[in-house]
Amino acid sequence: MMLLSRRPSFTTVMLILGLLFLYLPMVVLVVYSFNASRLVTVWAGFSTQWYGELFRDRQILAAVWTSLKIAFFSASMAVCLGTVAAFVMTRYGHFRGKTVLSSMVTAPLVMPEVITGLSLLLLFVQMAQLIGWPADRGVATIWIAHTTFCSAYVAVVVAARLREIDRSIEEAAMDLGSPPVKTFFLVTLPVISPALAAGWLLAFTLSLDDLVIASFVSGPGANTLPMVVFSSVRMGVSPKINALATLIILAVSLVTFLAWYLMRRGEAKRRAQLKQVDSI
Amino acid sequence: MMPSRLTGLTKRMQLGRRAVIAFPLVWLTLFFLLPFALVLKISLSEAVIAIPPYGPLVEYANQTLKVVLSLGNYLFLLSDSLYVAAYWGSIKTAFISTTVCLLIGYPMAYAMARAPGRWQLILLLLVMLPSWTSFLIRVYAWMGILSNSGLINNFLMGIGLISSPLRMMNTQFAVIIGIVYAYLPFMVLPLYAHLARLDSALLEAASDLGSHKFNTFLNVTLPLSMGGIVAGSMLVFIPAVGEFVIPELLGGPNTAMIGKVLWEEFFLNRDWPVASALAMVMLLLLLMPIVWFHRYQSRELKE
Structure with a gap:
């Protein structure tokens, strides 16, 4: 019974698979932007030449x-x-x-x-x-x-x-x-x-x-x-576009992270203020 | 306060109110509604070799006013099986993609809505983040994955499962993968919004009253999330019918989808009247789904 309840539910598995589906193609883009070969599908060593x-x-x-x-x-x-x-x-x-x-x-x-x-x-x-x-x-x-x-x-x-x-x-x-x-x-x-x-x-x-x-x-x-x-x-496919894609993904991720951080901080601040009001 | 000053003030406020309403109303009428009338107008004119490449609807010559409404463009669409096939192909592809999106997106949204509070925002941002990067580049990513010398074929041939590459690019399968991939976040978002609002007390009540988990889902959760299902499905289905980039990049030359056909009529054949007629018929086919989506949205806006 213990084991059964610990097994992740069907929906959780689907969520993880769905996120993998959304992110794996983007990971592929990023990885191949550092490929030395012009052929996007053959790995020929690390390089930043496309940037x-x-x-x-x-x-x-x-x-x-x-x-x-x-x-x-x-x-x-x-x-x-x-x-x-x-x-x-x-x-x-x-x-x-x-x-x-x-x-x-x-x-x-x-x-x-x-x-x-x-x-x-x-x-x-x-x-x-x-x-x-x-x-x-x-x-x-x-x-x-x-x-x-x-x-x-x-x-x-x-x-x-x-x-x-x-x-x-x-x-x-x-x-x-x-x-x-x-x-x-x-x-x-x-x-x-x-x-x-x-x-x-x-x-x-x-x-x-x-x-x-x-x-x-x-x-x-x-x-x-x-x-x-x-x-x-x-x-x-062209590796230069992969490099561009990597930069776009990086920029969007940074802005999203910043927005998340600000939202979290705002939330924490509000909670602290509420606590102060309670203590008075 | 003097009555005359009061009426002056209310008059000024009325005027201000009208000006505030007029700003979005005039802009959207001019740049959203009026253009559709022009599409209708040009779909009824004849193609001519000129700039712009369509003939006038109203002509005045020799003291006669001639109004020529040409239905030729519409009859032409019916007579050529290419167009009928393209409409049918678009609707079929959009329908399959929407169903797949719903089947993947619903369990995802459900798990997100049941996740601990501090995780929900992170998961929501994770699902939405890909849609804020470039749409074009996300479709392009699949070109490198699905092509004959792409990642999947290389992998399958590398482990010796297949000897010659599977043909995945330039098929309907590739177009469906592309649409599901690009539009999945727009399915998950409204579903999550509805499922997160769902009162868990209702589910507990159902289970206390002896309802089986699956029955609870069927009789409580599913009906209460219907708004999200409608919104998500329409957000995927309607744009997918008119999709151009995905069939162009992943579908290859043989994929018949209406967005691609319209693009080619306009940019390659420079036949503006036929392109306009194609747009009008597409709009007519999508009118019901759009009205459905609008009804749901305005109900949301009122709540």
Whole structure:
């Protein structure tokens, strides 16, 4: 009986297998980025030459810079747009257009990228014909496209937080005569700031990662990192891409670890404060 | 307070409220809703060799206003078996992938929700972390694993189990592996959210009343996590139907999936009207799942 109860349950085994399934391919990528051979599947000794080649590849470096710029500005705008949308959805009662707005906030979460990309391209082409803008597609059109689909993710994250927090603090501020705008910036915004940070990071990674929508709405001038990587991997496996993958995995892991550490510390601090209150 | 000042204030607040609502409403209408109308419009026009490569719907010449709605693109989709096969292939592949995701993801989410409190956040971050790295690169990883000279074939031939490589790349199997791998976190996340909220007192009550473990699962846990099952399945199924990268990289030239066909019509054949018609039909097929997902999401938002 003792033995039976110690045996890990079916679900625990599945969890471990599932995590192995998720991580083994990434481990393979990392290991083979240090392979001396050009053939990704044959091990020929340890080498860091592919990292050197990666950093000498001007096309990839330029694409990294373009992608980082677009991701930064898309995430920032998406946080503004998504937060306002979430606020309107959760704090305003009924208004005309609420159903339309709520559909437009959730639909981009599941909309196939080829449809979003194609439809936005047709819009930009039509706009160029009617008002002469955008004459050239590129960074600006990708920024608009990314802002639009990223704001849906931000809205969901922020709306969840807005529903969670205690509304009586906001009501108290308003009862004491604080105008709505002031209440929002001085009371609501500080409380939901962790959700804003999470939404910004999510939007940033989504924008950095998008290939399909960017390919549709970009012009000849702007190549994002996924576009360059895609044209390279289409030709087959390349160790330089493995080196790039390793750096991306490293960066994401570091940020995730940092976020986890901050959350844990915040939790510990709160618990300590509660203890202090108890002892008084 | 004077009544006139009060009405002035409420008027100003009303105006502010409208401005706040207008910001996301106008942006999303312009950049999300309006584009669909344009897709519909161009799917009804004729392809011409010009920039942009489609003809006008409305023409005015010789004092006659001509409105030409061409259904040719839609009839063309029906007449060529390639397109029908691509729609069917996409739905079949997405359905199988969603089922596999659910079968792997449910036990994972269940174990996470039952894990000790301090472990739950770590496990959640571990499951989500891969989805924050690059989607493209995670699909690419499987190219090196599944190919004829890839890791699996090298290993199996190395231990002498097979003499010639198994063909795994450029098959439907590879596409399904790719979709399951890329979308598994999006299945686990809503399932975990629902299972973690599940009141363990209900399960204890069921077991106290003599319910067998499996019956408890079937009658208590499963119905209470239905919201998570619907959300997770839709988050996998709908994007998987329109998936382009995975069939392109792992499916090879013979895989018929609609996202890939649309891409080729647009970028290689430069036939924008047919690409638009393909998008409209895909949207029509996905309308029911999208509405289902939206219903569930707005219920979540209200709670």
